[in-house]
Amino acid sequence: MSKKFKIGAMSLFIAIALGVSGCSSQSDQSAGNDITTLRFSHFWPATSATHKDIFEPWARKVEEESDGRLKVEIYPSATLSSADSTYESAANGTIDIGSQVQGYSNGRFPLTQIAELPGLSNSATQMNCMLQTLYDDGVISSEYEDTHLLFMMGTGPGGIHTIDNPIRKPEDLKGLRMRRPSAIAGDIIESAGGTPVGLPVTDLYTSLQRGVLDGLSLPWDAVGAFKLNELVNTHTNMPFYSSAILVTMNKDKYESLPDDLKKVIDDNSGKEMAAVAGKVFDGEDDKFMAEAKAKGDIMIDIPDPLSDPAWKGPLEAGTKKYLKDVEDLGLDAQTVYQKAKEASTVCES
Structure with a gap:
């Protein structure tokens, strides 16, 4: 076999090999694109x-x-x-x-x-x-x-959770710095006499530790998920917002x-x-509430605050303020509120 033939054969082999490799790579890339x-x-x-x-x-x-x-x-x-x-x-x-x-x-x-x-x-x-x-x-x-x-x-319903400050009536919130999860909860906390503070949930643990906050308003699942149950020890189970x-x-x-x-x-x-x-x-609400009870935390239950003489006023004031704020934006707050009430009834069953 001549040297020239050997070189040509080798070149052809390399070209075929590269072609196969190229086709394989292109196929893999095509599959990846899917x-x-x-x-x-x-x-x-x-x-x-x-x-x-x-x-x-x-x-x-x-x-x-x-x-x-x-x-x-x-x-x-x-x-x-x-x-x-x-x-x-x-x-x-x-x-x-x-x-x-x-x-x-x-x-x-x-x-x-x-x-x-x-x-x-x-x-x-x-x-x-x-x-x-x-x-x-x-x-x-x-x-x-x-x-x-x-x-x-x-x-689930958001309650009030504090460190050594039992909240039985609105007056108990006076002077307390309470983290608000939303404008609605903030309006209600303010109506009850507390000072609402806006903080992301990821900052709550250190804020409680440092005394920046006296308490917070959250549903039980979030209290447990962010390990806040390690710090708070008094709980007002009151469905004043979700x-x-x-x-x-x-x-x-x-x-x-x-x-x-x-x-x-x-x-x-x-x-x-x-x-x-x-x-x-x-399920998480039930679990973390049970854990708090088991470790001896103070539990205050106000299952129907809108019928409670002490809490009815602040909750209604907070509701009216929020609906008015939405109406001031040119939106039909009352119709949506009525639709929400209807959906609430249907979804209760």
């Missing part, structure tokens, strides 16, 4: 039931039903977006999916937050059903038009999906997911 990764941001810790029992199972179900073509990467503890800007991050595409408490963006969801008012909800299950109903019926859907809403969530929570997706990202993958997302959205979340939140 996988859509969705970045999901929220502020709860990775140890919380919200992360482990709501979001992680949701992500697994989406991945399984898409045959692996959708991959969900979850970023807990506000590592990808701050707790108060997650909705806007989903709207502008910084993240693909996000979950946020509406009350953290003060004034952004005024109609939705009407559902947080006293007397409308006594459990997370009822709250979730009520919120999802109001959205599905078009009562509050206009507030989410810049994203693709997946499902609504809501907490917090609305959203789970939403970037609209362009959703629209970019093929129809069969949109269906996977749709099949894991809406009332069924709202019901799942409600059961998780209610």
Whole structure:
């Protein structure tokens, strides 16, 4: 065999080898392009039931039903977006999916937050059903038009939790610095004589430790999830508000999906997911309340504050103020309030 022939044969072999390698690489890349990764941001810790029992199972179900073509990467503890800007991050595409408490963006969801008012909800299950109903019926859907809403969530009733300061009547709040989770709860705390302080939930532990706060208003699931039960020892179980929570997706990202993958997302959205979340939140409320009782914390129960002579005034004043503030924005607060009452009744059963 001539040297020239050997060189030509070797060149041909190398060319074929490179061609095969190139085809293989191109095929792998093409297969990779079929996988859509969705970045999901929220502020709860990775140890919380919200992360482990709501979001992680949701992500697994989406991945399984898409045959692996959708991959969900979850970023807990506000590592990808701050707790108060997650909705806007989903709207502008910084993240693909996000979950946020509406009350953290003060004034952004005024109609939705009407559902947080006293007397409308006594459990997370009822709250979730009520919120999802109001959205599905078009009562509050206009507030989410810049994203693709997946499902609504809501907490159980928010009580008052302090360190060595039993709150039995509104006057007991006077002079106390209380963290407010939303404008509604803040109005009620202020009406009762307390000083509402706006802080993200991730700062509450250190704020209690340092004496920046005397107490806070949160549902039991959040008290446990953020380990605040290690510090607070007196609890007023009084349903004077509930917090609305959203789970939403970037609209362009959703629209970019093929129809069969949109269906996977749709099949894991809406009332069924709202019901799942409600059961998780209610279970956590029961668990952490039981733990506080077991360690000997002081428990004060005011199950119907709107009928309680001491609390009726501040709660009604807070409600009227919030509805007026919404009306001053040119929105029909009274109609939405009436619709929320109707949804509350339907969702109670």
